[in-house]
Amino acid sequence: MSLVLDLFGIVAIGAGVFFFLAGTVGLLRFPDALSRLHALTKADNLGLGLVVLGLLPRGDSLLAALKLVAVWALVQLAGATAAQLVGRAVRRKGSAA
């Protein structure tokens, strides 16, 4: 059972790290602000989500697992708001450079 959980953790966290890496590459390489933003929000959303998913079985208690989910949800909220605000600022400025 613990081997299954370990494997699950490794796969999920590995996938999460992949999304963070992809998001970072996108942030550095994409040509304009809106597509960079697009790359970044994927890292926040899926990357952190998968890392949290992989860590869930390792929590000491149900409360610890719930805290992890709460962290993910709060980052979602902050990330989505920041993305909206940056996107709006870019649009207002007129240029997406």
Add this chain to the structure above:
Amino acid sequence: MSVLQALDIGLAFLIVAVAAWTIFARGAFAATVGYVVYGLLLSLVWIRLFAVDVALTEAAIGSGVTGILLIGAAARLRGGETAGDEKSLSGAARLLTAGLCILVALALAGVVLLLPDQGPSLAPQSMQNLAETGLGNPVTAVLIAYRSFDTMLEKVVLVLAVVGVWSLAADRYWGGAPGEARAERPEPTLAFLAQVLAPIGILVGVHIFWVGADEPGGAFQGGAILAAMWMIVMMARLTEAPQTNAFWLRLTLVAGPVVFLTAGVAGAIFAGGFFAYPPGFAKPIILFIETFMVLSIAVTLPMLVAGPPRREPRQ
């Protein structure tokens, strides 16, 4: 070399790189962003050193509140930055500055390298007397019991900082409200964030203050989170900063230091020493002081960020 060691070394290099980037960044805004990132990385370092209390404070105060203050300053200075500023320094002055900086850095590096392997430490004594304070978190015991006078003075400094900010107001605005007025139609995105986040944040802030007695956390970290929630609600313009001549506001600002000082003087009368707590009552007194400190911090930090009064006082 283990994975964790490799990560630690990587973290150290990253921090030095971010610090250098912050110094060499051109605009004030870019430098501020660098500084905030630097603070967040530093809090990771504190976690790696198993100093979670310090990590929380670094993230909340060092990176969060200071970051907001610096962004506000950068926004106010925007347009005032001129490209020719650096030319005003002559070559000789630059060389002298660089030389002095190198000298200070070398001296600091020398001191660090000369430190004894086993530094002098009060940690054993601190743990030995922990039971008498009724607390489980030695950091809180240091802050509110062993060196409570220092902590009290830190709060006084914060109040003085607010007085300093307020004194920048024009005469006709004295006693008026700082910051932006409440908006009839607040920016929807920010208003949504404020409405969803503030109730959760208040809960988290109170929780961090409460667990501070036994686990990492405490008055400063909890108060900083509460302060951040008020800042978000004000930034979303769902509410506006109170008038600076409001009696409740001034009372809350000084409540923490006043209660702290009163407890200290009471200790001199009843417990035989300035800032001494009578045996058996230490924990209730500490919690009582901390409650007022949280209130004061939660009001002081937003007032610092809101800045000097900018509207005429209503009667």
